[in-house]
Amino acid sequence: MDKNMFASDNYSGVCPEAWQAMMVANDGYANSYGDDIWTAKACDALRDFFETDCQVFFAFNGTAANSLALASLCRSYHSIICHDMAHVETDECGAVEFFSNGTKVLLVGGDEGKIDPAAVTHTVERRSDIHYPKPKVLSITQATELGTVYSIDELQAVGELAKHHQLKLHMDGARFSNALATLGVPAAELTWKAGVDVLTFGGTKNGMPVGEAVVFFDKSLAEEFDYRCKQAGQLASKMRYLAAPWVGMLEQGTLLKNAAHANKCAKLLAEQLLNVDGVTLMHQVQANAVFVQMPETLVEALHAAGWHFYTFIGSGHARFMCSWQSKEDDILQFGTELKKLAASL
Amino acid sequence: MDKNMFASDNYSGVCPEAWQAMMVANDGYANSYGDDIWTAKACDALRDFFETDCQVFFAFNGTAANSLALASLCRSYHSIICHDMAHVETDECGAVEFFSNGTKVLLVGGDEGKIDPAAVTHTVERRSDIHYPKPKVLSITQATELGTVYSIDELQAVGELAKHHQLKLHMDGARFSNALATLGVPAAELTWKAGVDVLTFGGTKNGMPVGEAVVFFDKSLAEEFDYRCKQAGQLASKMRYLAAPWVGMLEQGTLLKNAAHANKCAKLLAEQLLNVDGVTLMHQVQANAVFVQMPETLVEALHAAGWHFYTFIGSGHARFMCSWQSKEDDILQFGTELKKLAASL
Amino acid sequence: MDKNMFASDNYSGVCPEAWQAMMVANDGYANSYGDDIWTAKACDALRDFFETDCQVFFAFNGTAANSLALASLCRSYHSIICHDMAHVETDECGAVEFFSNGTKVLLVGGDEGKIDPAAVTHTVERRSDIHYPKPKVLSITQATELGTVYSIDELQAVGELAKHHQLKLHMDGARFSNALATLGVPAAELTWKAGVDVLTFGGTKNGMPVGEAVVFFDKSLAEEFDYRCKQAGQLASKMRYLAAPWVGMLEQGTLLKNAAHANKCAKLLAEQLLNVDGVTLMHQVQANAVFVQMPETLVEALHAAGWHFYTFIGSGHARFMCSWQSKEDDILQFGTELKKLAASL
């Protein structure tokens, strides 16, 4: 049993369907810079998936996909509003500010990793002078960094909020598939039908090697985005290796299958964790993450036993992640080991 | 016969050895962000390859690798000197200026795509006032964009020139392996022993899917380069897929084997092209590119017959590229077709 | 009586001594871009003032002076720690992020507008991974935005804190003279002797038309700052008009005289305000600002009567500023009017 398996969903490898598609795409020569059939197919598959004529680009990773999307929605003297736990704020080393040449990120709170609408309104309205950056974009994360999922109703409210304040709406969808699997509705419902202008759609955490999609539902916003990607070092020459996995995973429903599996594993893992005295759930388990509060001694004992998981939020708080690669047997076995460990303390 | 085969070396796929290494690396979980064994192995393999304790980073593509390396060597009010045909000038859409927040690229000429040392000196010396960006970096390309290769003597002269003017020396090595195969000397001779401070070492054009190495021979220059990569969207979460191909290709000598093959194919292709009346060589064939001048009618006839190759430099000028994937039989067959076409005009 | 007189210290004009110096400097031709005698004199006068061989530059305004100073202390993937009420955060429209190409500003709280040392330590220590910008600079404001002044002991503690965390120490001294007048010690005590690396020394709010000084006490940090200013549009061609006012105000002690006068007026104004029932002081009056809490009806009545002052912090909070131009008679007269107004409510 690999004791890294709960550390992060990006510890997982490439799933068979993505791999197979890359292998097929590897045959012979292919036009470069996205002028190949795999990129065309992947874009079409995403348009089908979202049931709309959206504009699709591929960037190498989530940091770049988010930052370029956000930079395309604003100028340096604007600001972007997001949750204070948002990945673009906490884990991208100032990439948003860098790609946009100085756009300020304004933080709002909100339960369960979801933005508090009143806080957004306050942030938009408290200043209207030129001495402070003008809010221009609202960025939300679906599923959130805390493993929760905005409901359709919540999303629609967010969409209306953005519209009301004339903010463009960006969705960081590093784990969009997990949210989709949870809600069980068409992808359109979670995105353009709810007012999302641009989605960064993550593939890596769900079984691809590299390559996130940037999906513009408002196509006018995509103008010259190809130039932006190129200048920012995000145009792959051998694009087929970014695109083919999307084809492989969309054609066969693997995207949702993988996400559903990860979500299911997270629920199973939560059960195992909650089986232990003193362990409590910090957030609802609605995607592939489990956040628990556990005795600090147990955290230490798990770490001592070689288990790798993040405790970044504070003392006794622990995050466990599942992925397409998680195995139910492993989770059950971990549960057994955990109980034993806890009992021995 | 694929009529795209001479369009660019980035039209080629992933070579078997790189693929095999990725496949092995795909097994199970792996630490993310470069904290995995494949990245460690790849860095070690590169240190062995260069016979020195260099600092190694992986970026997704050449544009980013070049731009980040250059940005790390200067501030926005500095300037970078390069050949007017350099890729960083002609084909990266202002990426150098973007990543460095405004560093000016100053152009010098020079035969065969190699910088003219006197022009460099003139460029450094003609201004010393604060109204013009201060030259700080000299960037050369090896092999050059014109398919030629700086000799060891030429490189050493460039190294001394840079040192004399207190310029850092950057080498764009998108086709470094091709130069190495041509010169038949250890990689150290072409780099740090000649005064190169930082090399961007290309893998993609030589058989990898994605991922170029940035190699700092002066390790003090690498300080916080990891932060720079992260902020600029160039830190892969599943780094193993960028690193493993390097391991696969360095362990077995494939890197040089691929490059030598491409170079050999280019020579063969040049012979075929020169077999035709009115076709003349524009530059020496020292790497994997063949630049010829041919009758405009022949260019048109080839294009009409479906052959894809670039004619960007001007009327009648044509570039043909070979790669690890080129096949000698295909080249001979192309030669036959070409002669027939030329005869029919 | 001008009802704008308490709105801001930048509503005041140019004081006679600054004006006179400009007038003298206006005679005949002068070398441009700072190569003139007035700039030399102003730099020397500042070196005398600080009793050390500091490096001095002049920028047009405070936003630029702060931003350029901060940008020179860090790289885009670093971060700057400051108070959440700091001008660089609240009133410069993302200038710090813009000039530094994305450096993140991290906020800490603290009473009376002064940073809480424990919060600084927490901010430095809570993250040490490359996914979050590395703290590199501590920026404090003296006098603070709330009209308070760091004591010498407090400053020394801040200096040690910065040193302990290997942070460069920047001081926003838009109202540095006011702090100096309050503390009554040599300027050296408030700056380099307390560990300040760079000071942006404001002249505008204290009686000059335009032009703030950037003073590097650690001269190694000033390397190429002239290029930085030039590229950023902050090198005045007719520098004499920025420099001469400094000469005029330093030669004759006007700088401190003006500041002391403004401070004294603020105390007098505070007395007038506190004379009224329901008005309470929000912060100590240690410089030229008076922050009070007053009945919202009184705020409205004053505004209705044409008085201009800021209430930006929240309901019933009001800021009144004094300057070199404030007149004690006017303040007393305002006090009388205020009492009458309050009584009538």
Add this chain to the structure above:
Amino acid sequence: MDKNMFASDNYSGVCPEAWQAMMVANDGYANSYGDDIWTAKACDALRDFFETDCQVFFAFNGTAANSLALASLCRSYHSIICHDMAHVETDECGAVEFFSNGTKVLLVGGDEGKIDPAAVTHTVERRSDIHYPKPKVLSITQATELGTVYSIDELQAVGELAKHHQLKLHMDGARFSNALATLGVPAAELTWKAGVDVLTFGGTKNGMPVGEAVVFFDKSLAEEFDYRCKQAGQLASKMRYLAAPWVGMLEQGTLLKNAAHANKCAKLLAEQLLNVDGVTLMHQVQANAVFVQMPETLVEALHAAGWHFYTFIGSGHARFMCSWQSKEDDILQFGTELKKLAASL
């Protein structure tokens, strides 16, 4: 006689009319950040001057005015076309690239410092792929850096050229008044009637202390330019000192009077220079600059005699500038001294 008087027009001081206006404006308190009556008056005066409802902003200097104007017309992946002698290219230390976060400046030649239209067309048309920045702006200088002036016909042709290629047209008018004085037509003819979208209108070289106007004839392009100025450190708090000189100089026709005087002095100076054997004119004298070729021995003798003038273009080339402050007597006296010097060689 001041031997610096021909070095540059920015060696001159503030002219009486500008000074007087500042002095009047210095009376009492005034709203800050441009919300004062002097700024309102200056904007109105400029609208009258251009006979159109243009949008006007004031920046501190020409580098910033040009850079902000250009940045507002493009994105980082665009390019700006200008003459290879343009100030934005040769003397602003990469400011354009800095303020625009990487926009490339593409150079074209052309006689007498005026762009060659065919070269512009070639530059626009030679590339249309995403690997090279997309041309978006044409920037011309009027009067040019070589002291020549585009005629109305030439300007209209440039305007049509820009329109044809869908380029925005920017005019660097650091010496716009000199061109205006030469051509003797309304300012409208040289600007919006000829297709100019944005003008940076210089005041400093023509007798002001600091402060250039940015004039948007296409008002839609001025959207949020106030935020841009603020963020970039170009919003003066005591704006009255930038605005009042414009009022003073526009109200009384001083702007044109000063420029006409400088132009006349340049013609007189040219006569004196050409009086000497071996001295020849390099460019037509159409504004306030005189470019001559003179024996290197004469250059050296003049320098040895203490005369300050620039010889930056190459051996024996010398530039002499006149300004509002030049005195005809001084020029004649210089002529006499020059003849004597030349005779003695």
